[in-house]
Amino acid sequence: MVKDSDLKTGDWTGTLPKGMLTSPQAVVGRGVMSPIYEGEPVLESRLAPPGAGGGLAATIPAGMRACAVKVNDVVGLAGFVVPGMRVDVLISGNPPNGQSSGTRVKTLLQNIEVLSAGQNIQKDTEGKPVNVQVVNLLVTPEQAEVLSLASNETRIQLVLRNPLDTQVTKVTGSAMSALFGGETGPPPRPAAPAKPRVVKVNLPAPVAGKPEAPQVFVIEVFNGPKRSETKISPSADDKKAPEEKQQ
Numbered sequence: 001m002v003k004d005s006d007l008k009t010g011d012w013t014g015t016l017p018k019g020m021l022t023s024p025q026a027v028v029g030r031g032v033m034s035p036i037y038e039g040e041p042v043l044e045s046r047l048a049p050p051g052a053g054g055g056l057a058a059t060i061p062a063g064m065r066a067c068a069v070k071v072n073d074v075v076g077l078a079g080f081v082v083p084g085m086r087v088d089v090l091i092s093g094n095p096p097n098g099q100s101s102g103t104r105v106k107t108l109l110q111n112i113e114v115l116s117a118g119q120n121i122q123k124d125t126e127g128k129p130v131n132v133q134v135v136n137l138l139v140t141p142e143q144a145e146v147l148s149l150a151s152n153e154t155r156i157q158l159v160l161r162n163p164l165d166t167q168v169t170k171v172t173g174s175a176m177s178a179l180f181g182g183e184t185g186p187p188p189r190p191a192a193p194a195k196p197r198v199v200k201v202n203l204p205a206p207v208a209g210k211p212e213a214p215q216v217f218v219i220e221v222f223n224g225p226k227r228s229e230t231k232i233s234p235s236a237d238d239k240k241a242p243e244e245k246q247q
Helices: 141-153
Strands: 065-070 086-093 104-117 134-139 155-161 217-223 226-232 243-246
Touching: 065 141, 086 141, 104 141, 134 141
Parallel strands: none
Antiparallel strands: 065 134, 086 104, 086 155, 104 134, 217 226, 226 243
């Protein structure tokens, strides 16, 4: 809290910085949200709103909430979760009502600002890790309800992200079975060999034709100037005499 003894007035040459407070009455009794150095003008953005008091509560913007999360060295990223950092909140556990078998992990909240780590509410410019047991996350009232329920019913893991990366990624969550390739039972039995296929060809029935003419042998006999022919057929009746023609 700013006291009257913390202030002194002086002359200022040139244009006043935007948001500069010139009256001591506008400064005394207000909480300080960020460091103010000796000889520096007091800016409106460095102070909590009038009547908000000091400490952590004064740093919470209107409409937002500070939700405490218990952490350890793993959940707290070995102390690198410091005020001003941005994190994603992951939860892991068994879904209720038998929705799926095995443990599942899901990204619950993304791009959440760390408001305080332990008793530290100021940003660490050097980024030194500080081991703490509790961190306060800056969330909306709806997110505070979800985070409070998740803290009691599931295991929470904080994932550190770049403060300049504000994109929200669509993720569907992961199941334990997916880590093992989705195998849920014994390997499938080999399939039985397929039976050979028989291809049937339908050919048209032969057309009955005329019976072949019997084969006939012709014997020519020359006796001087006379010539005679005798025709013999193998299918002819043996009792029938051969046909003769004389010339």
